[in-house]
Amino acid sequence: xxxxxxxxxxxxxxxxxxxxxxxxxxxxxxxxxxxxxxxxxxxxxxxxxxxxxxxxxxxxxxxxxxxxxxxxxxxxxxxxxxxxxxxxxxxxxxxxxxxxxxxxxxxxxxxxxxxxxxxxxxxxxxxxxxxxxxxxxxxxxxxxxxxxxxxxxxxxxxxxxxxxxxxxxxxxxxxxxxxxxxxxxxxxxxxxxxxxxxxxxxxxxxxxxxxxxxxxxxxxxxxxxxxxxxxxxxxxxxxxxxxxxxxxxxxxxxxxxx
Numbered sequence: 373x374x375x376x377x378x379x380x381x382x383x384x385x386x387x388x389x390x391x392x393x394x395x396x397x398x399x400x401x402x403x404x405x406x407x408x409x410x411x412x413x414x415x416x417x418x419x420x421x422x423x424x425x426x427x428x429x430x431x432x433x434x435x436x437x438x439x440x441x442x443x444x445x446x447x448x449x450x451x452x453x454x455x456x457x458x459x460x461x462x463x464x465x466x467x468x469x470x471x472x473x474x475x476x477x478x479x480x481x482x483x484x485x486x487x488x489x490x491x492x493x494x495x496x497x498x499x500x501x502x503x504x505x506x507x508x509x510x511x512x513x514x515x516x517x518x519x520x521x522x523x524x525x526x527x528x529x530x531x532x533x534x535x536x537x538x539x540x541x542x543x544x545x546x547x548x549x550x551x552x553x554x555x556x557x558x559x560x561x562x563x564x565x566x567x568x569x570x571x572x573x574x575x576x577x578x579x580x581x582x583x584x585x586x587x588x589x590x591x592x593x594x595x596x597x598x599x600x601x602x603x604x605x606x607x608x609x610x611x612x613x614x615x616x617x618x619x620x621x622x623x624x625x626x627x628x629x630x
Contacts, residue, residue: 390496391487398507399479405514406471413515416458416470422449423459432613448614448621454518454559474516481524482507488531522562525552529566533573536594543597550601550608557609561622570605574598 402410418438425437436447449455461469482503489499513519532549535541549570556563574595581591612618 390500391483391490394486394500394503395479395483398482398503399475401507402475402478402514403471406467406475410471410474410514411467411516413517416516419455419517420459420462422452422455426452448618450557450612450614450618450622451518451560452558452613453555454521457521457559458516458518470516474514474520477520477524478507478510478514481510481527484524484527518560519562522556522560522565525556525559526562526565526569528552529569533569533598536597537573537577539590546597546601547604550604553605553608554611557612557618561618561625563609564622564626567602567606567609570598570602574602 421438422433426433429437432452433447433449436442436445439445457473458470461473465472485506486499486503489502490496494502510523513523529549529552532541532546536543536546553563553566556566577591577595577598581588581595584591609619610616614621
């Protein structure tokens with residue numbers, strides 16, 4: 373083997389690739405929604421006001437400071453980090469900055485999805501089609517709310533589950549999900565969806581163990597690790613200003629008929 377064959381190929385960091393084009397195209401396309409729907413959600417002003425109310429109080433909020441009929445009642449505003457990001461963007465550049473934050477976050481999400489598929493061997497043209505369909509699938513979520521960040525966290529969670537199932541990740545390399553769930557729980561309540569994804573991945577391994585005798589031992593080992601990982605992520609999500617109260621509040625909201 374020659375020296376040229378053993379020398380690793382260095383990629384030019386300034387070279388524009390297909391993933392960068394995907395990012396640019398979707399960022400521009402999503403920005404077109406800025407004037408028709410992206411910033412129209414009345415909850416946007418409420419989200420931006422939460423960090424202001426926290427700053428005025430000098431700490432985390434435990435009672436509702438906003439509603440006329442609910443003011444003073446016990447309240448748990450999850451996602452103060454997500455609201456703070458929106459407040460920072462608004463303070464930096466107003467509605468224009470909020471639109472840019474939304475478009476860039478969603479475009480980054482779709483770029484990651486495209487890159488993951490290409491890395492898995494999906495032809496670039498097919499990956500573009502699937503990415504476009506994914507963009508349509510989440511188009512109802514092209515709204516400036518902390519939900520944006522849940523989409524990114526969810527993609528990361530599902531990717532780890534899939535790669536671990538394929539034996540492309542070691543147990544140790546999945547553990548970064550635990551601190552991610554800590555950040556997620558303080559950003560948006562959608563971390564519950566991430567817990568569900570890990571549970572589904574574990575149950576899938578358990579089903580595989582019963583269905584395929586050849587893969588039983590490996591599947592059971594992955595099932596056990598998904599159980600440990602799920603517990604770890606749950607504990608990570610408890611690291612928030614409200615502790616388990618946040619989870620109880622989330623369960624009550626999910627059962628609310630409205």
